[in-house]
Amino acid sequence: MSASDPRLAGLAPEVIATLHAGARALRDGRLPQALTLLHDAQRQAPQHPEPLRYLALAQLQGRRTEAAVALLRQALGLTPDDAQLHSDLAAALAASGDAEAALAGWRHAAALDPALVSAWFNLGRNLQQQGDTAEAIVALERACALAPQALPPRVLLGDALVHAGRFAEAAGHYRAALAVHPACGDAWRGLSNIKTMPLDEADAVALRAQLQRADVVASDRIAMLYALGKLEEDRDRHAEALAAFSAANAQQKALTPWSADAFRAYMQQALAATATLPAPLDPRLGEEVIFIVGLPRSGSTLFEQILAAHPQVEGASELPDLGIVIQQESRRRGVPYPQWIAQASAGDWHRLGREYLARTARWRQRRPRHTDKQPDNWKHAGILRAMLPGATIIETRRDPLETAWSCFKQPFYSQPHFANDMADIALYMQGCAHAMQQWRVRDPARIRLHVYEDLLATPEARIRALLADCGLPFDPACLDFHRAGRSVRTASAAQVRQPLRADTARALAYGLLLEPLLTLLQAPPPL
Structure with a gap:
């Protein structure tokens, strides 16, 4: 922001100075000071949109999304065709959970000002997060053309191209970023x-x-x-x-240290709270959904790719919706999950199940069923027999040493993460296996275990069993899963576009170097 910025036209010098100070405080993470300064600027110029916009950005940084949306709508009342305001409003709507309205806002901002890089970038980023990879690529290409030296659009375009299977093009964009x-x-x-x-x-x-x-x-x-x-x-x-x-x-x-104690406490609470749940109001609720859960790097992307080759199944990849529904219910109750599970009635679970289905309905527009392979959903598998009792849950497992080593060498976006320490990996793997075993006993008709190495050994037999567990008729397209042209938004995007290979194991080649990890896995710490 500079004094010559046309967006500041019409503001008195003292207001511009206050706005500059507030913007600097916001940039430096001094939110209380930023809010005070930006409130002052807005009071001094109540009919100018820019103080309102910056005040909204501060509210957004403070996670007060409703206040941010209200301020940006107020600013748009002053200048209805301001593309930047529409783009910022879209960001606030996205933060509030209204993804469709956010996408519409960025599209409108880009139409108002086709040179607005932030609108194209945010449109592309959020389309990619929703799995609309082809349209995301178009938007991100536009952002890169407008700002060829900017790194975030260039890298994100590379990611989108990887997810689309266009690896050589993706590599070109990553290397273009490295040239900068x-x-x-x-x-x-x-x-x-x-x-x-x-x-x-x-x-x-x-x-x-x-x-x-x-x-x-x-x-x-x-x-x-x-x-x-x-x-x-x-x-x-x-x-x-x-x-x-x-x-x-x-x-x-x-x-970003990960807390083993917090994980142990969570597991104990979740297992106890899900021991007894009310009978569902509709036992068929959620029949459209196939959850693929378990540890990261356990072959879940491969199992999803096989299912997504079936004409009745849409592969939706790692969806945040189940976690969001649970978080929203925790905020509504003012009690953290899983502490409120015992208080939830059959009607509550039915309502939450329908909320999840409403949030994911777009994944069933072309095909009647969809997968959700968010690995962390295993932590919620215990409530699904009450919330989405008709859903199928496929737990994937792979050789423990191979899984653990693959997690250790994979950079995860979400932090803190258990995979940054070998002892934490062993604890987490033990917790997952222990919990899933108990939940499988409680819901044997819906929770099915599938092992990566078994799939490699007898592909057709295991693919037939996988389809049967999901209530799907056999389709030969599932044997040629690697030919599917869908977007794959995980670190396994390249591998699942190849036929099954038995030479993907890496841990054994390290020999005694991984003996400490193997020892931890064989005698993991108690939960």
């Missing part, structure tokens, strides 16, 4: 995740050079260490790979 900023961790992360296009010696030299720099921010350094670890593993330099992955995880854990 050679230490761009997200670009290195993207390149490293294209498993079918391994990094080369020139990349090794570049990574090591960037890691020597003292001015690299922590997030970029961590991402580059993960990429270096993957590069070294691909070259069978296992000691060097382990050292890079260990350094990345240690630095990430120091920034």
Whole structure:
């Protein structure tokens, strides 16, 4: 923001000074001071939209989305065709959970001002999050054309192209980002995740050079260490790979420590609270849904790809909706989950199930059923027999050492994360297996276990069993799952576009180097 900014036209110098001070406080994370200054600016110029806009941005940073929406609507009442205001309103609507209205807002902003980069970028980012990869690519290409040196649109376009299976194009955009900023961790992360296009010696030299720099921010350094670890593993330099992955995880854990005690407490509460649930009002509610749950890196993307090849199933990937419905109910009750489970009636569970189905209805527009493969949904598997009793739950498992090692070397966006420490991985895996076993006993007709190695050993037999467990007739297209053209929005996007391979295991090649991890898995700490 500068005094010559046309958006500030008509404001007195003293108001501009107050607005500048408020904007700086907001940028620096000093929210209370920012709110005070921006309120002052708005009171001094109540009929100007810019103080209202900045005050709304501050409210949004403070997670007061309703206040932000109201302020931006007030500003639009003053200047109805302001593209930036429409774009900011869309961001506030997205934060409030109204995804469709947000997308409409960004589209309108881009139509009002086709040169507004933020509108195209946010439109593309949110379309991608909703699985509309083709349209997201168009929007992000527009953002990159308007701002060719900007890193976020370039990297996100690379991600979208990976999800669409256009790996060479994606790599080109990641490398374009690195040409602008050679230490761009997200670009290195993207390149490293294209498993079918391994990094080369020139990349090794570049990574090591960037890691020597003292001015690299922590997030970029961590991402580059993960990429270096993957590069070294691909070259069978296992000691060097382990050292890079260990350094990345240690630095990430120091920034965002994961609480083993909180996890233990959660598991004890969830298992106790779900022991007795009311009989559902409609036992068939949720028949449209196939949940794929379990640990990350356990083959869940592969199982979803097989199901999504079926003409009756839409592969929706990792949906946030179940968690959002539960969070909203916790806020409504003023009690954290799972502490309110015992107080929920059959009517409450029916209402929550219908909310989930309403939120995910768009995934059933083309096909009658959809998958939801958010791995963390295993934590809620115990309530589904009351909330969505007709849903199918497929738990996926893979060799424990292979799963644990794959988690340890995978950079996860969501932090804090159990995968940053080998002892935490062992605890988490034990907790998941223990809880799912109890919930499977309580709901044996709906919770089915499928093992990755069994699928590799007898593909057709296990695919037939998977379809039968989901109540689906056999379809030969499921045997050719790798030919499906759907968007795949996980780190396994490249692998699931190839036929089944028995040579994907990596942990055994490390031999005694992974003995500490194997020991933890064989004798994990008690829950």
